[in-house]
Amino acid sequence: MKCIKFILLFFLVLSSAFSKTSKRDKLYVQAYKMYKNKSYFTALDHIGKQYRYKTPDRNAKHLIEKILNHTGTHYFNTYGDLELRKMNIPETDLIMAKRNLYLKKYKYGIKRLSKIPKSHRLYPEALLIKGSVYNKQGKFKKAQKAWAECSENAEDKIGLVREKVSRYFTIIKEDCTINIARMKFKQKDFKGALKHYEDIPKKSFQWPYIIIEKAWSQYMLGNYNNTIGTLITYSSPLLASYFTPEAEILKALSYYKLCLYDDALVVIENYYKNYTPKSNKLRSVIKKNNSRLYFYNLMFTPIVDTEKDSIFLRNLVTQVTKRVKFNLDLNTLYAVNEEIIRGNKDSNQKKLQSIKKDLQEQMNHYAKVSMYRFINNIHEIATEMFNLKLEVLSDKRNLIYKNKIAKNIKRGSLKNVKRQSYQEFWTFNNAFWADELGDYSLGLKSQCSKRRR
Amino acid sequence: MKTIILMLIVATSIFAKEKVVYKYKQYEKFDLGDLEIKGSIIAPGDLSVKERRRKIFKRKLYRRKDFDKNIENDIKYIR
Numbered sequence: 001m002k003c004i005k006f007i008l009l010f011f012l013v014l015s016s017a018f019s020k021t022s023k024r025d026k027l028y029v030q031a032y033k034m035y036k037n038k039s040y041f042t043a044l045d046h047i048g049k050q051y052r053y054k055t056p057d058r059n060a061k062h063l064i065e066k067i068l069n070h071t072g073t074h075y076f077n078t079y080g081d082l083e084l085r086k087m088n089i090p091e092t093d094l095i096m097a098k099r100n101l102y103l104k105k106y107k108y109g110i111k112r113l114s115k116i117p118k119s120h121r122l123y124p125e126a127l128l129i130k131g132s133v134y135n136k137q138g139k140f141k142k143a144q145k146a147w148a149e150c151s152e153n154a155e156d157k158i159g160l161v162r163e164k165v166s167r168y169f170t171i172i173k174e175d176c177t178i179n180i181a182r183m184k185f186k187q188k189d190f191k192g193a194l195k196h197y198e199d200i201p202k203k204s205f206q207w208p209y210i211i212i213e214k215a216w217s218q219y220m221l222g223n224y225n226n227t228i229g230t231l232i233t234y235s236s237p238l239l240a241s242y243f244t245p246e247a248e249i250l251k252a253l254s255y256y257k258l259c260l261y262d263d264a265l266v267v268i269e270n271y272y273k274n275y276t277p278k279s280n281k282l283r284s285v286i287k288k289n290n291s292r293l294y295f296y297n298l299m300f301t302p303i304v305d306t307e308k309d310s311i312f313l314r315n316l317v318t319q320v321t322k323r324v325k326f327n328l329d330l331n332t333l334y335a336v337n338e339e340i341i342r343g344n345k346d347s348n349q350k351k352l353q354s355i356k357k358d359l360q361e362q363m364n365h366y367a368k369v370s371m372y373r374f375i376n377n378i379h380e381i382a383t384e385m386f387n388l389k390l391e392v393l394s395d396k397r398n399l400i401y402k403n404k405i406a407k408n409i410k411r412g413s414l415k416n417v418k419r420q421s422y423q424e425f426w427t428f429n430n431a432f433w434a435d436e437l438g439d440y441s442l443g444l445k446s447q448c449s450k451r452r453r
Numbered sequence: 454m455k456t457i458i459l460m461l462i463v464a465t466s467i468f469a470k471e472k473v474v475y476k477y478k479q480y481e482k483f484d485l486g487d488l489e490i491k492g493s494i495i496a497p498g499d500l501s502v503k504e505r506r507r508k509i510f511k512r513k514l515y516r517r518k519d520f521d522k523n524i525e526n527d528i529k530y531i532r
Contacts, residue, residue, distance in 0.1 A: 136521065
């Protein structure tokens with residue numbers, strides 16, 4: 001009797017296992033059909049739900065990855081750590097590694113990233129994150145190795161993919177190169193940092209953002225004329241939409257280091273004149289945001305209308321919309337919309353609407369955070385400017401007490417221009433060359449020998 | 454009994470100390486002009502404060518130590 005019971009139990013377990021497998025197989029087939037019908041988001045949700053707490057088999061993993069090529073990884077953003085770990089595909093490993101980096105769980109981050117195969121399209125991005133983790137840990141040699149490999153790997157992939165995707169690999173490649181420069185800066189190897197910054201082409205999307213970093217390296221080397229010259233690049237009409245409050249304080253600091261106190265004070269005064277209305281404008285924008293998607297809608301308001309309101313706001317919007325994340329999210333949103341409009345019989349319209357709503361809220365939040373970050377930055381720098389102003393005034397007062405105010409100061413000379421052997425020199429008298437952006441230098445004579453105590 | 458009391462009185466009178474009265478000089482004269490002190494003058498003649506090096510206070514000015522935040526933000530900006 002016992003034997004019969006055992007056999008019955010065995011068959012029961014076996015049949016339930018088979019039924020589960022066959023159910024999964026059925027779902028896989030359904031998801032695959034949806035994928036073929038271009039109902040990508042519905043297909044992802046259909047198959048993704050089945051593997052929330054179970055690692056997918058090889059076929060399912062393969063299908064999920066194929067779908068993700070069309071949908072992006074947004075779907076998994078709401079997954080918890082356990083669910084992501086169970087999913088066990090490179091895309092989810094990457095999301096987990098990023099979370100671990102932000103939570104300072106470096107060991108687990110590295111563990112996740114090491115799982116991503118070399119041949120995978122996300123491998124360069126994994127190396128970018130890996131290098132960042134090592135940098136945080138202070139393992140600089142390992143960080144440099146990871147970023148150098150990332151740069152090479154991304155470069156190899158650029159020529160193999162279509163243009164839109166190649167742009168993604170270009171950004172990854174440049175990010176890795178810039179990060180090496182940043183790490184050199186952290187190690188106080190400022191010449192090494194400058195060398196790596198030079199590897200970023202001027203046509204690059206990233207280039208305007210690294211001008212300030214290059215200027216910091218020049219400043220730390222004591223090349224104050226080069227620092228001011230580099231920062232003057234932001235005054236070019238070509239870079240009108242880029243404004244960094246930090247550039248202003250660096251300029252003022254450089255004048256201060258050259259003991260040109262009046263020039264430093266002019267920069268400080270101009271900062272308050274220029275940025276106070278900008279800050280007020282931004283504050284009023286933030287205050288009047290009543291609708292749920294105010295910032296999202298602002299990103300799509302016609303240029304003419306935003307310009308009418310404020311040119312500065314228009315430029316800030318341009319900065320946000322140029323970011324890769326914004327564009328990737330936008331592409332995903334377009335893809336969701338397309339699927340909604342297509343209205344296939346098998347598409348899950350309710351789910352699609354919910355994904356769309358979630359994406360819009362995410363983009364709204366991203367734009368909002370960018371603007372808040374900017375306004376906070378203006379105020380932080382304003383405090384630092386005030387501090388510097390006190391120092392400048394104090395030094396000026398000391399000069400008056402010692403009766404050492406220099407008269408007829410010589411403003412500049414070519415002798416004061418420090419340049420590398422590979423750099424050519426042009427006086428730029430009545431000239432403005434766009435291709436020389438970022439390589440200007442002033443020839444101001446330091447007054448410190450006369451003035452410093 | 455009377456003898457014992459007598460002996461005690463005699464003994465106490467023998468052991469009792471004699472009362473001494475000290476008397477100080479009732480008058481003494483000091484001639485300050487006649488006093489002579491040997492030594493050398495080390496202080497300057499008029500009142501003065503020795504000049505010391507004044508502490509120069511410097512404010513901590515804005516300075517970049519690293520770009521770690523930018524590295525993290527760049528990752529966030531990708532996706």
